[in-house]
Amino acid sequence: MSVPSLKKIAILLPVPFDQTFTYQVPEALTVGRGDYVQVSFGSRTLIGVVWGEAEDVAEEVPAPAGEVITKTRAAYTLKPILKKKDLPPLTDQTRQFIEWVSQYYLSPLGLVLKMVMAEPSVFKERKRKTSKEAPALQPRVPVVLSEAQQHCASFLAERLNGFHTVLLEGATGSGKTEVYLELIKEASDRGKQAVVLLPEIALSAQWVARFERRFGEKPLLWHSDLTSAQRRDNWEKVARGDARVVVGARSALFLPYQDLGLVVVDEEHDGGYKQESGVFYQARDMAVVRASFASCLVVLASATPSLETLVNVEQGRYERCHLGERYAEATFPEVVLVDRREEKGGGVPGSQWISKPLYQEMKETLAAGNQVLLFLNRRGYAPLLLCQACGMRTTCKQCDAWLVYHKSQNKLQCHHCGHGEKPRTVCPGCGAEKSFVPCGPGVERVMEEVTALFPDARPLMMTSDTMTTMKQAEAMISKIENREVDIIVGTQVMAKGHHFPHLTLVGVIDGDLGLGGSDLRLVERTYQLLHQVAGRSGRAEKKGRVLIQSHRGDHPVMCALLVQDPSLFLALEKESREMYGFPPYGRLAAVILSGRQAPEVEKAARALAAVIPRVKDIEVLGPVPAAMSRLKGQYRWRFLVKSPRTLKLQAFLKRWRAAAALPAHIRFQIDVDPYSFF
Ligand SMILES: [Zn+2]
Ligand SMILES: [Zn+2]
The missing domain is CATH 3.40.1440.60 (PriA, 3(prime) DNA-binding domain)
Known part of the structure; x- marks a missing residue:
């Protein structure tokens, strides 16, 4: 046959x-x-x-x-x-x-x-709307760029024709967005597509409004908050090349562009670009890879660039352009440290979390008709409840973590797995009644104190719990812009990119939060965050002030903030990373084993340790039970793989994975360039 x-x-x-x-x-x-x-x-x-x-x-x-x-x-x-x-x-x-x-x-x-x-409904049978190609971008009003902006805009435009990575650095409010909007127009004039990545979808509302003011039309949006029909239409427009400008979350990098001509990663230092489920990837790094395949320019914009990017600039892999002077010549806010150790007993009556100096300045700021931001990067009312009788703490059934008390919903919630339960009236440990007390502050608790101390002020709480949709975020932002709010209490959601000219005082409730831990980027992140929060203040003509409450006023991060000299801080941080061979001076990968039965996970970890391939200069630390030894009901063990920057870890990891005959119910995860170490 x-x-x-x-x-x-x-x-x-x-x-x-x-x-x-x-x-x-x-x-x-x-x-x-x-x-x-x-x-x-x-x-x-x-x-x-x-x-x-x-x-x-x-x-x-x-x-x-x-x-x-x-x-x-x-x-x-x-x-x-x-x-x-x-x-x-x-x-x-x-x-x-x-x-x-x-x-x-x-x-x-x-x-x-x-x-x-990304959107399965694209591939379903249906009648297609014929979408038409987007017309060229037309600026509505002539835009006047400052000399520094003009310089950066032409520097970048010269690099539009091939693969280049440029760090666009400039203090908050220096007008980075105006510069790259200019570039987007240039790319679009050449018939190319441009994508702008933002670390948080709550940011996109203000960004879109800005784009619309400039060009009289909306860019195409891409994030998880869209309806399936919107995602389907938008995906198709990108695939057909009918969408010129896309703005979205990290997943927008994976859209099927026809002719990509520009990639912008705004707030490139933000940890939100790291995805830690499904495919573990760092969108900022992948933006550079994507641009190299598209032979186009990638712009990394930030007021506080990541150490990784700064070292790439120093070593000549990336270029840099800098916006020196601040837009509209607003002055940088003055930063003052309030050492809470010196306060003992002399605080404001009825106030636990707001110090006397902060209280005084809040009063003055409000009297002058200006706005105050109180920043605390902790959701909920209190990070845990504690039994006064026996010391028992509220912990999650599924994770090795405390349950956070959310008073507004009368709920205890795990911020790692989402598990929620009602607070108990009887302690399961000792049987005492009504013995649980909240420990430490969250934003809800600060909000409660604000309401008691300033009964006439109009407060607003901004956290990911109160800003769950883009509409809510938009409404809150316009309330602040229209001065319908006097005091804002917010988490890091608040710290990103927004522009509030009447906000002249920022109080950082706990400047130490994030300074004690084993995460190699924790100190860097704390510095960036505090620096950004400081940048919220007094960005227009009004001069701003920042008060940081701290118990560790002698910490290098605090010193660096006070002198407004990032170079001091960065030099210290680089030195310690280089000493330990940590990124960006070395490579890391985490290997995580997890499973339902603790002894089996341990056994698998030991078995995996026995087959580690021997390769010169590659060091494997572990196995150890993960710092969060139980997560979502899964017991976890970790390895950390370390190598010099010149070595690639992938071949090693592949060999190791192939050598390990793990039982099917043990999960084996690899996190290349990890950001989490728990
Ligand atoms: Zn008890
Ligand atoms: Zn949990």
Whole structure:
């Protein structure tokens, strides 16, 4: 019997396999690389992407589901492609990007594709609206840039034609956004697409308003808060090249751009760019990779650049342009330290969290008709409840963590797994009644104190609990802008990017929060956060003041803030990272084992330790029970892998993973360039 000569083709499917699958192309169908096609996979029908000729695919391992037909079998046993989708093919650039991300983070290729095919409803059968190409961006009003802005704008525009990474550095309010908006227009004039990443979707409302004022139209939005129909339309517009400017969360980096000409990462230092579920990745770093495949410019903007980026600049991998003078010549706020150790007994009556100097200045600021921000990076009312009779603390059933008391909802909540329960009236430890007292402050508690101390002021609380949608965020921001609010109590949600000219006093309730811990970036983050909060104050013509309450006034972070000299702080921080060989001077990867049974996880960790490949200069620390030894009901053990910067860890990690014969119910996770160490 003769075998019909049909073309075999490799298809990548959005399923957690690190391989392609082989299908046959029916004679009536022509498909090319990058086309979206429908195939049957097991009992399901899936949409996948044509990855190449089947012969091109180097290794094919039979999948557990038995989907892969090995090459020795006759071609006619292959399943056919069912249908080709009417969508522009995935570009080579995007396919290369997917492969790169998969290899670098050791995540299955199919899972990375799934991030690109982010909205399943795109691929459902339906009548398509014909979208039209966006018209060129037209500035509504002529924009006058300062000399420094003009300089940066031309510096960047000169680099639009190829792959360049530039740090756009400038203090809060120096007008970085105006500079890169200019660049977006330039890229759009050249017929290219531009994407702007923001670390927090709550930020996008103000950003969009600004864009609209400038160009009289809205950019295309991409984040999890959109409806499925909006996501479908937006995804398609990007894929068809009809959307010129996209602004969104880190996931916007994975949209199927047709012709990417500019990538902007705003607030590049923000920890929000690190994803720690599914595919673990750092969107700022991947923005640079994506731009290199697209041969385009990537701009990293920040007032407080990350140490990683600063070292990349120093070592010549990235370029830098700097906005020296502040926009509209607003002066930088004055920073004052309030040492709470010296206060003993001399505080404000009825006040636990607001010191006397802060109270005095709040009174004066409000009397002058200005606004006050009290900053505390802790949600809820109190970080835990404590039984006064026996000392028992409220802990999560599933995690090795305290339950945070949210008084407004009368609920105890775990901030790691989301578990919630009602506070108990009887202590389960000793049987005492009504013995639980709140320990330490959260924003709700500070809010309570503010209401008691300033009964006539109009307070507003801004946290991720009160700003769950973009609409709510927008409403709160306009309330502050319209001066319908006198005192704002907020977490870090508040610290990012907003512009409030009448806000002239910032009180940092606990400047020490974040200084005691083992996370290598904790000190850096605390410094950045406090610096940013300070930047909220007095950005227009009014001079601002910042009071930082601290019990550790002699800490280097506090000293650096007081003298307004980041170089002092950065020099110290760099020195200590270099000494320990930590990033950016060395490479790290975390390996996390988890499972339901504590002894089994430990056994697996010990077994894994026994098969660590020996490679010169690669050091493996552990195994140790994770600092958070139980998370969401899973027991956890960790390894930390360390190497010099010149070595790549991926080959080592792959070998190690292959050598480990772990039981199926033990989860093995790799976090390359980790940000969390618990
Ligand atoms: Zn008790
Ligand atoms: Zn929990």
